Amino acid sequence: MIQKTTKKLVVANWKMHGNLKQNAALLTDFVENLAHLTHTKVVVCAPYPYLGQLQNLLQSTHIAWGAQNVAKNEVGAFTGEVSAAMLRDFGATYVIIGHSERATAYCESDENVATKFVQAKKHGLTPILCVGETLIEREAGVMEMVVSKQLDTIINAHGAAVFADAVISYEPIWAIGTSLAATPEQAKNMHLFIRNKITNLNLDAANRLKILYGGSVTPQNAVQLFLVENINGGLIGKCSLNAQAFESICHAAEAAST
C-alpha cells in the first residue's frame, strides 16, 4: 500500500557521545542550516545529562529533541532509571525504545520494550521503536519472522492502535555502525512488510505510522534510501556527530519529500 505520511523524519542518535562544548557547536550548526526545512522534521536524541542543554538551545527552533531510553515504571525506587515524565520536564518529545545496542548489552527483553513503548505514549512522547534482524537471521531468510515477532510483543499486549502517530525504525543489526547499509531493495521489502502487517490490523494506525530506516545511513546512500516507498526518514548514528554529514542527510530527506 501507499503510505499516507509524506513528511520525512530524520533522527540523530548521538549514542554515548558528546560533551557540552561539542554539543553546543553541533546544535548551533543544525539550527543555522536546518531551520528552513519544511518537509522534514529533525530530532536530536542525546544522552540524558544533556537534555537541559538541548532544551536551552533548541526551544523556539523547529528542531525537536529526545532521549535514547526511558524507564518502564512511572516513579519510585528504581535507581539509575529516568522516567517519561522527567523527559517531558526537559521538553523532550521523542524517545528511542529497544535499540539493539541496549538489547544486546543490557539484556533488554521484548516485554520491557513493549512496556516502555506504552509508557512513552502515555506521557505524550513519540516512541521510536527499533526492530531488526541479525546477519545470521537474514542469511537464514527469517528476517520478516524476527521483525514480526518483535512487533507482536507490543501488538499482543496493547493492540495495533498504539502505532498511530508512533515511529518504527527498521535497523538491521548487521548494518548498524558497519558502513554496510541495507540496499534500497532490502529496505523496501522490509518497510512494506511492516506497513502491511500494521495495515492488516489497523488501517488508521498504519496510515499515521512513520517507518524509518537506520543502519549506516550516509549522505551518499541517503538520497536513494529516502526515495524508497514506505521509507519515511532515517535514524542516524555516526553521521549525526558530523554537522555537514547530518545536514546533507536532512537535505536528502527534504528533497525526497518535496
Ligand code: PGA
Ligand atoms: P549508525 O547507527 O548510523 O552509526 O549505523 C544507527 C543507529 O544505531 O541508530
